[in-house]
Amino acid sequence: MFLQQLVNGVVIGSVYALTAMGATLVYGILRVLDIANAGAYVIGAYIGMTIYALTGNLFASLVATLIVSGLIGVGLERFIYLRLFNKSPVILLITSIGIFIFIEDLLRLLNGPYAKRFPAKLPFDGVQLANLSIPGTWILVMVVTAVLLFVLWYILYHTKIGLAWRATAQDIEIAKAMGINVNLIVALNFFLGYGFAAVAGSLIGIMYNSISPTMGDIPAYKMLAIIVLGGLGNPVGTVIAALVIGLVETFIGGYIGFFFPRDAIAFVALIILLLIRPKGLFASKNI
């Protein structure tokens, strides 16, 4: 039972990690809290479902949704965020919320307000180990997440562009002065950030066999809590925080679900944390 919950928690946490990664990457570069990133989550689910309905190929759907949503992210960055780069955080936050509202409502208009199914057939079955029952969808989620996060980690810490990326995140002006193509970095940042969120949305859609235009509402804000817990802009911290929250929600939610909603747990954790350690869980000396 415990093991079952544990794996469940890890699965949930993995999706959170993927979803939150976009927000943390955007913050790392632009110092902006991007709620619109959760829009990619919803868009991703719909694109994934559509491509799957067209091709029947799961792999293709995931790849397609990553690319398309990633490009949408780059578009948003170019046309909207670029203008607002140095403005007050309140302005940016409201803008990103405006974009998010627009996206969700647009999807509602295009697809109808009701939940749709995402009946993906997995190329493998679930696993049964003694008392532990791991559905195929869980395996899919963990594998995809691991792959994507690994790719990200590899890029960030083992490639030249990753180095340039980290330099830009440290100080965008100095990076420019050093000749780094900051525009490319920012575009890549948004591409992957939005792409990952999109894949996360598809994965959730597959896991619960349901997608709806408002599925991004809770994740949008929960991701903010997670990235703060993980240290704004810190990808490793974000993954850890996401897993922790996933686990805490699964375990505690199971026991006190009647008395306190799971979704508020992340925020309670956040508030408590900020009271004890105003700088966040993994904040480096820089903050």
Place this chain on the structure above:
Amino acid sequence: MYLIVVATIVSIYAILALSVNIVTGYTGRPNLGQASFFGIGAYTTAILAGKYGVGFMPSLIISGMIAGIIGLLLGLVSLRVKEDFLAITTIGFNFVIVAIFQYVPFFGASMGLSIPPLKLFSIPIGHIGLLAIVLLLMLLVILFSYRLERSWLGIALVSIRNNEDAAESLGIDVRRFKVISFGISTFIAGLAGCVYAYYMGFIMSYNFQFMTSIAILSMAVVGGLGTIAGPIIGAVILGLIPEVFRFASDYRLLIYGTILVLMMCFKPQGIMGGDNSTFINLIRKTPPKTAGMDK
């Protein structure tokens, strides 16, 4: 009749927008959870008037005070966290408060709470009467804001917004004023909550969720932070969208989102913001250093 109902809710929004203007406009600190205090005021009234039969005036005052006191606490918390964290903290606070309203039976849980019709000195007040009361309240808040702008307190807050360290060097106890600004702002939101409770007759937790906070803040921002006319105009414009676009009611949110984005892109200081550069061109005073992406 319909006009009266609309006018009442828009006026309530105006009061809320003016209230958030005190913390985010004058003092310059992001507050994305004002709906929490709106809700605290409303639920206080619902409990006092609905469960214990307390009259209007006492309910009004107590609702404001409780919202204000809790706001002071949030203000104290806000001292500990840096600006980026403050936004998320207020969001988190909003979620927690709504969760409390949703799940704790005393607050009606998912059934909500009902409020008896408004009576002043045992005389039932109808819709027109309520509108009159709300307008009066709005007028008082406007006068208060007006006075605030011109008072030493107002100057202290604006100084803090411009440059905290400099304000401190002028003898302004920055921490104290940050807390005070929260208290005043949330007190007013609590008052709005009270009249809202009477207006609705029935309240539920989702009336005060995060999106409502955003609605309130965006009214102030779109109208023009740091001004008095701004929040009012913002409330009128954004508050009327649901009504004005009745014919296109299906596209309301789309329009709302579009307005937000367009306004922020092209006139972030708001309609009444003039050339007020303090908010918009806030090249952050100290670039917030992140946890860093280097290990």
Place this chain on the structure above:
Amino acid sequence: MILKAKNIKKYFGGLKALNGISLELNQDEVLGIIGPNGAGKSTLFNIICGVYPPTEGSINFEGKDITGLKSHNIAKLGIARTFQITHAFQGMTVLDNVIAAIGMEKYNGLISMFKIARKSDIVELAMNYIKLLNLEGLENKKTGELSLGKMKIVEIARALALKPKILMLDEPCNGLSYGDIDIFLNLIFMLKEQKISIIIIEHNMNVAMKACDRLIVLNFGEEIADGIPKEIQNNPLVIKTYLGEEE
């Protein structure tokens, strides 16, 4: 002796910013603190003005121990300061900047904080300072729209409006044109006549020599010389410190 700092040490984690600095300021004196970048000059200012407390050491103002007091309280006791990078309220008019300082006593009273600020007597008082610093005509301009030199002067006007006993200026001539620097020097001489004691951090040697009665030289958090400008100018240790740093 109006201000006395004794053996001030300040460590930021492992970094020794100040390693035992002592200084004395006498009534009506203009004291200059000079030294290369990173010597700890602004840190010393911040400690005296209450931005953060010293790790060790004490500060005495008019016989009272003010070590560790918060900056708003130190301001009320009579020490005003300007900042290295100008901290004038850029979103406010010049007039409002000065008025903000005049209100120092008014901010804390429960009743007084709600009183109208821009009453005619207050405005008149503010205009006096504005005129004193040759800013007349600019009072209704938004400070952020002025030149850097003018902004720094606004900051000084604001500091003066606090009616301080000690005025502490952090690199006031940083980025000023030669014309503005002359204006500034005249200002210092004028302030001396007004019985205000002044401490200046300055990088500009010319200004330091001309404006100050006495100089203290810091390097790497330590005091390496203390004396009148002529002595300092000829001090071999000081010259060595500044080799390559001369403006």
